[in-house]
Amino acid sequence: MFVPVVIAVVLTMGMALVRALCGPTLYDRILALNMFGTVTVMLLSVSAFVAGRPDFLDIAMVYALMNFIGTTAVLKYFRYGDLGGTGHDVEPTRPEGEALR
Amino acid sequence: MIEALLELLSWACVLSGAFFTLVGGIGILRMPDLFSRLHASGVADMLGAGLLLVGLMLQADSFWTVAKIGILLGFFALTSPTAAHVVAKCALHTGVQPMTGEGPFRASRPADREGASSKP
Numbered sequence: 001m002f003v004p005v006v007i008a009v010v011l012t013m014g015m016a017l018v019r020a021l022c023g024p025t026l027y028d029r030i031l032a033l034n035m036f037g038t039v040t041v042m043l044l045s046v047s048a049f050v051a052g053r054p055d056f057l058d059i060a061m062v063y064a065l066m067n068f069i070g071t072t073a074v075l076k077y078f079r080y081g082d083l084g085g086t087g088h089d090v091e092p093t094r095p096e097g098e099a100l101r
Numbered sequence: 102m103i104e105a106l107l108e109l110l111s112w113a114c115v116l117s118g119a120f121f122t123l124v125g126g127i128g129i130l131r132m133p134d135l136f137s138r139l140h141a142s143g144v145a146d147m148l149g150a151g152l153l154l155v156g157l158m159l160q161a162d163s164f165w166t167v168a169k170i171g172i173l174l175g176f177f178a179l180t181s182p183t184a185a186h187v188v189a190k191c192a193l194h195t196g197v198q199p200m201t202g203e204g205p206f207r208a209s210r211p212a213d214r215e216g217a218s219s220k221p
Binding site for chain 2: 001002004005008009011012013014015016018019025027028030031032034035038039041042045046049054057058060061064065068071072075078079
């Protein structure tokens with residue numbers, strides 16, 4: 001019964017990876033990687049039930065935390081230019097109207 | 102009787118969660134621009150993962166498994182909208198143009214007021 005669930009989740013991981021590889025802007029790639037992490041958490045949770053080992057849920061929780069922190073850190077770096085700043089709206093690192101590739 | 106009903110409800114939740122995850126994947130591959138792809142990512146994040154985890158929660162047999170899946174659900178409910186908001190805000194502030202028609206939002210962007218039309 002878990003087989004169609006695993007197939008759907010793995011197909012979604014593949015589609016998110018395709019979007020991360022050929023997304024036109026940087027933000028498409030980051031969004032696709034964030035979604036890839038979410039879907040990986042789902043796959044880990046399902047595999048905890050398939051294998052009968054609830055320990056995998058701990059790994060899923062850690063992976064969800066790392067995924068969110070990684071996404072936010074990369075976006076903060078590309079928005080403000082450094083990671084240690086306060087995050088106020090200072091000078092943008094590049095002129096307006098020029099999207100990152 | 103109640104166990105069979107619980108099993109049925111659980112599999113319905115798990116399978117519809119897988120369906121919505123697949124829908125979100127197709128959406129992130131096929132949608133035309135970034136801000137509509139955020140929509141598809143939100144479908145897979147909240148509806149897909151939420152329904153799948155609720156279905157797994159109904160199948161769990163120990164208290165701590167249910168508690169861990171509940172923590173995971175609460176974490177998704179907090180971080181998925183936050184991540185989508187951060188992506189959209191960064192994209193807007195660094196000049197990614199949303200694909201609109203001739204709406205008021207497009208005309209109010211500073212890059213458009215200067216006459217630089219960069220329609221993708």
